[in-house]
Amino acid sequence: MSQVKLHVRKGDTVYILTGKDAGKRGKVLQAIPSRRKVIVEGVNVVKKHTRPTKALPQGGIVEKEAPIDSSNVMLVCTKCDKPTRVAKKLVDDRYYRACKRCGEIIDK
Incomplete structure (x- = not known):
């Protein structure tokens, strides 16, 4: 897939159009143009099972934001x-x- 230019950038405030978080607003933490996806703060939070490492010796279940398609977000005017x-x-x-x-x- 070729890299495209997205309509949103890192730091933009966006409105979520579809999915379980529809109607929410959040800040774009990361834009991934090669996959046409964005990671939005507090939206599409998933639980990830991690094994113990030096950084996290306990291991366990960590909550983090997963990417959503850029077509499902709309830029909020400042x-x-x-x-x-x-x-x-x-x-x-x-x-x-x-x-x-x-x-x-x-x-x-």
């Missing part, structure tokens, strides 16, 4: 605080992500 689609806006010979609702440039 100005209007609502989920929005991403528009491209040309400013000084460079394209920026912008809010489709209010037109505000998201990253600068």
